[in-house]
Amino acid sequence: MRALLLVRRGAPLTAALVDVIRKKGFEPVVLSSLPADGGTKFRAMCAGLDVRCVVSAGVAVTSEEVMATVRDIEDCAFAITMADSQRTVMAEANGLLGAHDVTPGALRHALDKHLMRKRLFELGLSRLRPLRVADPELRRRIEAGEQYVVKPRRGVASLCVGLVRTWSDVEALQAVYERGPGDGDMMAEYFTDNELIAEGFCDGREVSFEVIRQDGHDRVSVDHEKTLLDFADGTVLERGLASPVVGITADELDAARGVADEAMDALGLDNGCYHVELRIDQTGRPEVIEINPRVGGALVWDSVRLQYDRSLIDDWIDVLAGKPVAPMAPRKCGTYMQLAFPVVGKQVTGIDQNPDLPEPEVYGESIAPGAVALANREFFGADALWTTELATHRDQVARLVAEEYCLFAYARGLTGKPVLLALEPDASTWNAIAAAPEDVDVVVCHQERIEATDEYRAARDRIGRLVAVPSWDSPDALASVLESCDGAPIRDILGPRTTHVVADQVRNAMQAPA
CATH class of the missing domain: 3.30.470.20 (ATP-grasp fold, B domain)
Incomplete structure (x- = not known):
């Protein structure tokens, strides 16, 4: 028997969940919403796990994509997810499969915090009055001294959740929410077809x-x-x-x-x-x-x-x-x-x-x-x-x-001092950074993940800024390195031979007439 595992954006938890499902006697097929890199790392991870995988077209998995995947899985017993945003489509799939789950409608009411509060309030199971932020009644109540909690109708990880005591508190949260997600933001799907709501605050x-x-x-x-x-x-x-x-x-x-x-x-x-x-x-x-x-x-x-x-x-x-x-x-x-x-x-x-x-x-x-x-x-x-x-x-x-x-x-941050620039440090480079004089700011540019080795730990307190470079072969690598220095003069460049091309480009840029 097989099972459909739904994950958000290539979640690192995938490997552990695949293992759990297999130990329960089911072979998983994994459907992920679109990761920030388009799914390259996720597909490689699944290949290493020897598990079949599918990647959705967008940052949220659609009902159509889930149903198409389920119909393509022979002997699928159930669907499962650990993500709130995928719980409703999981229930839709389980309805098709005959698995023991709740209805999609029940989940929509639970996951929509405004609908949940409204339902419980109407049944006398909650004393917290639900209001939409656009409702003029909310401002009147806040200005009368009532405290409210503002949050998205759908959300996780306390995204844009705040205790508000004044209307300016509400406006501040609105401004943050309306700015939307950043590049590659794991929370991107919660800024679409969503809104801020409010409900009374219960202290305790x-x-x-x-x-x-x-x-x-x-x-x-x-x-x-x-x-x-x-x-x-x-x-x-x-x-x-x-x-x-x-x-x-x-x-x-x-x-x-x-x-x-x-x-x-x-x-x-x-x-x-x-x-x-x-x-x-x-x-x-x-x-x-x-x-x-x-x-x-x-x-x-x-x-x-x-x-x-x-x-x-x-x-x-x-x-x-x-x-x-x-x-x-x-x-x-x-x-x-x-x-x-x-x-x-x-x-x-x-x-x-x-x-x-x-x-x-x-x-x-x-x-x-x-x-x-x-x-x-x-x-x-x-x-x-x-x-x-x-x-x-x-x-x-x-x-x-x-x-x-x-x-x-x-990191210390940059102070305007000349920069000691380190490109993809190895052990000897970290040792040199640890001994760096105090009259320079240290900027470290790296492509590979920085490991907390003993040499790194000894140099850590001297770092002014860490900058991730997508690839040393990228035409944008030079610009990333130069921008990381905030226009400060570069006193010296450290790094292994793998970065010598970029190091030479930086030196040439330093010598070029203004």
Whole structure:
């Protein structure tokens, strides 16, 4: 039997998902929305995995493309995705295949945050009034002192989500959203056929549930409390999660789980995997914030695996295939997760680990040297997950909450000094950069991914700017190198022989009359 795996823009998660599906006894066919490079790297990755792949024509997979792919797969049992934006077309495919999924209409109401809020508000399951940003009532209420959260109707990773207290806050978010996506932006599809909306703000402690539903019953339900939550730079950053909860009572947790189930029932979400977020106000009353019809992000899957020795994706596949979901075993440990976000607008040169904290069970870095964090969204830098003893869980979490495990290092920036230019540094070049005098700014231009070798780490703090060059053979390589120096004079050029042509071009440009 086969299965259709839908991924967004050649997602790096593809390899892991292919492995999971194969271990469940199905051979995947992968359909990806169009990656920034047109699919070259994605196709090469799939060739290495020996898996059949298809690339869509645009940055969003269309219903027609999904249906055409499904009809071309012999003995296809189900479709699956981890991406919100592909969840509706996944359900359309599963409707054709006869897999156990919810209706596309139910998902449209869950994924459209305005329709979801409106439905829950009408049924008395939410107290947060939904309004469109264009509605004059919103401005009247904000100017009367009410607080609202503004967000896109469809969105992920806290894209353009902000707590607004004044109308100028709303206008600032509108301006960012109307600028649209940047070049190669992974969020590009959320700037099309979409709009900003608003809903009342519920202040309180936040909890989420990872839920596997089958025939309207919760077969799996795992709680995580968000211990650190920041509203900043036009987004919301979830920086710490504890499981089990540490600041929420058993009664409050039961009430939140009950409200989550009521909301899913009301929206017709009776089969599948859901990440449900709620806030509990000062009176102990829970309020649904969002319902995401897929596995929670970051290291949530790992957290559930470590606590219960089970895979949410495996469970979801069992639901889709019509197989019984295994009952939950007792929790064997707790977990604490830290999510690290670099400072917006600053170029990252590396990530260090806090030696005063214990080594995590799971650790991963999401960005490479040279990355610059974008505003108005979650821009993950790294995440870490620890296991805890259930008997001392609260104390261990308190210790981990108090300090950051990931410590970002940033490029110095250019100051107008003469530039020491390094092209595709090797070990000897990094050693020379480490010994560079303070009267120069160091600019590093590279084509290959920079590896955090010992030589690089020794030179890292001297870097003023890192610049990625698409190819040294490109006719644009010289212009990229010269532009990277911001017009400052170039004192010297370092680099291996593979870049000598560009180095000579730079020297010639330096000697040419103005």
